[in-house]
Amino acid sequence: MGTTESQRGRTPRGRAASIGLSRAQIVAAAVAQIEAKGLAAFSLRELARSLGVSPAVIYWHVGGAKEDLFAAIAATITGGLAEAQDPSAIWTERLRQVFHAYRASVHCHPKVSPLLGAQMKSNGVASLDWIETVLVALAEGGFEGDALRDAFNALIGGLCGFVTMELAPGPASEDGAWEERVAQRMAEVDPKTHPLTHAALPQLANRIFVLRWQNGAQVSYDDGYAVLLDLLIDGLAARAANFPNTSPAEPKHG
Structure with a gap:
């Protein structure tokens, strides 16, 4: 009776190793590597070694390029934000809830923050739920067409940009x-x-x-973020009040 790879003390690789390996496990391992060494030092080959697979197995699970993995990481960070909002609240309050939840989520993985604000390589349809959540609230406020696009960019650029800058890593310096x-x-x-x-x-x-x-992982920027959040959302609410054929939005009831 022949011995298996595991019985010989070897780590199974390739197709055998991919059995039982999930996309979520790959993303979690990638986040752990980034948190340990920083985004600049991220290595797909090292990630594959830590999981006991070949890089091809990772691509098979998450897509054909490193950018697909980065998009999956971004989607994981933003994936639960829709649940952070109270469906009975008006659109402005829901946006506050969602963006407070966004910042809290990114603070759990501060070294991943550049992927969410400064790296186009993490863009992708994997974040559609996050996009939809923000657009639904803005549409309820009366934004449409170019105004909807511009309001979305103001929120994402301002608030996500704040968090990315807040958590920006300093130069590597051990001394x-x-x-x-x-x-x-x-x-x-x-x-x-x-x-x-x-x-x-x-x-x-x-x-x-x-x-x-x-950076903001060591020093609090809570007050500055709250000021920016209020300025953006109150400003959008004032702009929405001037839209023709619109009236103040009533709370949604689930």
């Missing part, structure tokens, strides 16, 4: 030299040439996007 240089440069700001910046440094240092050495 903290970069952080020390930034802090030192801020301590040397001249009150004569930049009086307002110098006066506000206690509130600004390491707390605004362009004067910091830690």
Whole structure:
């Protein structure tokens, strides 16, 4: 009676290894690798080795290119956002709920954030549920045609862009030299040439996007995100109120 690959202590590969391996397991392993090493260091070959399969098996499950895997990761992060909203709430409140849930979801995997805001390679139909959720709320507010498109881009660009920038990784530096240089440069700001910046440094240092050495995984940007969310949604509501042949939306009842 012959011995199997597992009995000989070998890791099964190819078609044999793909049995029982799911798309969700591949995505989870990819997210874990990105969280451990960063997006720039992501390696499909290393992912395949960690799962005991060939890269071809991963492509068979998620698509024919690395971009398909990235799209699947993005869709996983945004996949449950529709459930975050109260179906009985008006459209503006549902958008608030969805975008708060979006930020919370991305904060669970901060090193994946560039895929959701700064990488076109993660675009794809895998995120259709997320797109539909936002469009339904905007359409209920009276947006259509070009106005619907522009409102969608304002929300996604502003709010998703905020989260991507909030969680942007700093330069790889094991000794903290970069952080020390930034802090030192801020301590040397001249009150004569930049009086307002110098006066506000206690509130600004390491707390605004362009004067910091830690990202939003370490320092809270909750208040800034809330301000942007209110500005965008209140602004869209004011714009919607001026649409012809529309009246204030009533709450939906499920």
